[in-house]
Amino acid sequence: MVTLQLKGLGARYGSTLAVEGVSTPVFSGGELTAVIGPNAAGKSTLFKRIAGLLKGPGEVVLEGNKAAPRDAIRYMPQDTHANAVLTVYESVLLAAKQGEGWRVKDAELVEIDQILKALQIDGLAFRNLGELSGGQRQLVSIAQALVRRPEVLMMDEPTSALDLYRQVEVLNFMRDLARRQGTLVLIALHDLNHALRFCKNTMVIAGGRLMAAGPSEDVITSSMLRDIYRVEARVEACSRGENHVIIDRSAA
Amino acid sequence: MAVSELIPAEEGRGLYRALAFRRILVICGLIVALVFSFSFDLALGPARYPLSEVLAALINPSGADLQTRVVLWDIRMPIALMAISVGACLSLAGAQMQTILANPLASPFTLGISAAASFGAALGLVAGVAIFPAAVHYMVPLNAFLMAMAASLFIYLMSTVRGVTVQTIVLLGIALVFTFNALLSLLEYLASEQALAAVVFWTMGSLTKATWGKVFATFAILIVCIPFFARHSWALTALRLGDVKAASFGVNIKSLRLKTLLGVSLLAAIPVSFVGTIGFVGLVGPHIARMLVGEDQRFFLPAAILCGALMLSATSVVSKIILPGAILPIGVITALVGVPFFFVLIFADRRQSW
Numbered sequence: 001m002v003t004l005q006l007k008g009l010g011a012r013y014g015s016t017l018a019v020e021g022v023s024t025p026v027f028s029g030g031e032l033t034a035v036i037g038p039n040a041a042g043k044s045t046l047f048k049r050i051a052g053l054l055k056g057p058g059e060v061v062l063e064g065n066k067a068a069p070r071d072a073i074r075y076m077p078q079d080t081h082a083n084a085v086l087t088v089y090e091s092v093l094l095a096a097k098q099g100e101g102w103r104v105k106d107a108e109l110v111e112i113d114q115i116l117k118a119l120q121i122d123g124l125a126f127r128n129l130g131e132l133s134g135g136q137r138q139l140v141s142i143a144q145a146l147v148r149r150p151e152v153l154m155m156d157e158p159t160s161a162l163d164l165y166r167q168v169e170v171l172n173f174m175r176d177l178a179r180r181q182g183t184l185v186l187i188a189l190h191d192l193n194h195a196l197r198f199c200k201n202t203m204v205i206a207g208g209r210l211m212a213a214g215p216s217e218d219v220i221t222s223s224m225l226r227d228i229y230r231v232e233a234r235v236e237a238c239s240r241g242e243n244h245v246i247i248d249r250s251a252a
Numbered sequence: 253m254a255v256s257e258l259i260p261a262e263e264g265r266g267l268y269r270a271l272a273f274r275r276i277l278v279i280c281g282l283i284v285a286l287v288f289s290f291s292f293d294l295a296l297g298p299a300r301y302p303l304s305e306v307l308a309a310l311i312n313p314s315g316a317d318l319q320t321r322v323v324l325w326d327i328r329m330p331i332a333l334m335a336i337s338v339g340a341c342l343s344l345a346g347a348q349m350q351t352i353l354a355n356p357l358a359s360p361f362t363l364g365i366s367a368a369a370s371f372g373a374a375l376g377l378v379a380g381v382a383i384f385p386a387a388v389h390y391m392v393p394l395n396a397f398l399m400a401m402a403a404s405l406f407i408y409l410m411s412t413v414r415g416v417t418v419q420t421i422v423l424l425g426i427a428l429v430f431t432f433n434a435l436l437s438l439l440e441y442l443a444s445e446q447a448l449a450a451v452v453f454w455t456m457g458s459l460t461k462a463t464w465g466k467v468f469a470t471f472a473i474l475i476v477c478i479p480f481f482a483r484h485s486w487a488l489t490a491l492r493l494g495d496v497k498a499a500s501f502g503v504n505i506k507s508l509r510l511k512t513l514l515g516v517s518l519l520a521a522i523p524v525s526f527v528g529t530i531g532f533v534g535l536v537g538p539h540i541a542r543m544l545v546g547e548d549q550r551f552f553l554p555a556a557i558l559c560g561a562l563m564l565s566a567t568s569v570v571s572k573i574i575l576p577g578a579i580l581p582i583g584v585i586t587a588l589v590g591v592p593f594f595f596v597l598i599f600a601d602r603r604q605s606w
Contacts, residue, residue, distance in 0.1 A: 109265035
């Protein structure tokens with residue numbers, strides 16, 4: 001199974017070091033890991049650095065991967081509006097065919113059909129990208145990321161534009177997929193209750209540094225919420241025994 | 253999840269194959285239209301030939317009488333082929349400029365490449381200045397080419413500067429248009445009446461300057477550039493989803509954008525230096541192609557080439573029909589004939605494109 005560890009990882013924008021000194025325990029495939037932190041904490045920057053899209057010091061240690069790191073690790077960026085004259089189907093095909101020839105095999109199309117159906121966007125297949133809502137675009141982005149069969153997938157706020165039902169559906173789907181295929185999935189999230197519910201581990205990033213990493217229930221605590229998020233909050237078990245974050249007020 | 257138009261998943265690939273087939277048909281249609289347009293372009297003129305005679309003279313030149321052979325092969329053929337190659341070059345240049353700069357207004361005309369060429373030509377026509385003194389005989393096209401390449405290289409180099417975005421490049425291009433137009437106006441102000449007339453005629457663009465050598469040169473640059481774009485067709489299409497998305501697909505954006513810009517510079521500079529400013533094709537050819545086949549470059553690339561070629565070729569035919577015997581600047585006619593057609597397409601096309 002694929003494992004990922006970051007050793008003293010930093011990321012540079014020009015000469016500025018936006019992320020530095022991120023060292024983590026070894027994360028294994030088969031589970032979701034939440035990456036949380038305030039706005040502009042460096043979550044996206046860290047993802048881009050892991051994916052090799054940014055340069056910087058440190059090391060990304062990938063083991064047990066089948067494909068070369070370049071193909072094994074995929075980054076799904078935050079929602080970006082695209083006005084290209086392409087259908088949803090074509091945009092997913094595009095993601096699948098990068099670096100390959102013009103000819104499209106039936107097996108590739110079958111895979112796209114299956115992914116669109118699994119994400120329940122098969123009905124949008126022949127809509128143009130420009131006609132989609134923010135939530136629909138986000139689902140298409142997930143399809144584009146999945147069609148490349150990544151072993152490590154970093155999803156940058158994949159549920160930010162989705163309604164509650166779709167948020168739960170997508171996170172459930174990703175957790176099942178990770179377990180079934182052994183994929184290592186890092187998800188940047190703002191909803192800490194989602195992190196508690198769906199993600200085995202959580203990493204907390206603030207000011208470009210790793211503040212904590214470990215099992216979600218150990219990391220998401222009242223003191224972390226006060227220090228990092230500047231809110232007074234409790235983490236309490238509900239009547240079903242699952243932990244939830246309850247926010248009382250912003251910290252003084 | 254509730255979605256309005258549910259299509260069973262197993263039909264997705266069938267529908268995709270049908271869509272791809274329709275696009276291939278559109279491209280075949282464009283090829284047929286281009287063949288017809290080219291044949292009419294040869295047939296029409298002060299002496300009109302029936303299409304059958306044109307075809308016969310094309311297939312078996314030695315079978316045709318001397319006059320027909322000279323008119324078709326030596327006089328009309330270079331001009332008709334030049335219309336096709338120049339239209340194809342400019343439309344392809346515009347298509348890839350729009351792709352890499354993510355801007356629907358990008359074209360050789362709007363990025364200052366044509367304006368630079370006009371200034372270069374005017375330098376030769378008005379001031380007798382040869383930028384490359386060794387070839388004074390070819391002063392005007394060579395000046396135009398060198399200035400166009402200088403403008404392209406300026407944009408190319410600027411785009412390599414850290415922190416320069418595609419929007420900055422477009423703004424730089426517009427600044428170049430104004431700069432070269434101001435310099436051109438200055439030269440025109442200082443020019444003699446005769447030189448002024450020559451400059452004005454040159455800037456309007458005309459295919460009558462076509463020679464076999466120029467035809468080969470424009471086709472050669474197409475032959476160099478098309479395989480490069482074809483090889484990177486998936487990556488170029490991915491650029492239209494935005495830089496971050498394309499990079500996340502594994503596209504080396506910076507390298508692709510620079511190489512494409514270099515190819516586009518040649519595609520724009522060579523035809524402009526031969527035939528003058530023909531602005532409309534580079535802007536509109538790609539838009540028509542996009543409306544017909546979308547932006548998957550496997551279809552968009554040939555469609556943009558064919559649309560540009562067809563536009564200039566058809567314009568040549570239309571101008572011969574409207575005003576027989578008169579030689580009008582093709583740049584002017586292209587815009588006059590093309591604009592109404594383009595308006596119809598824009599309003600007929602309800603999809604949001606750009």
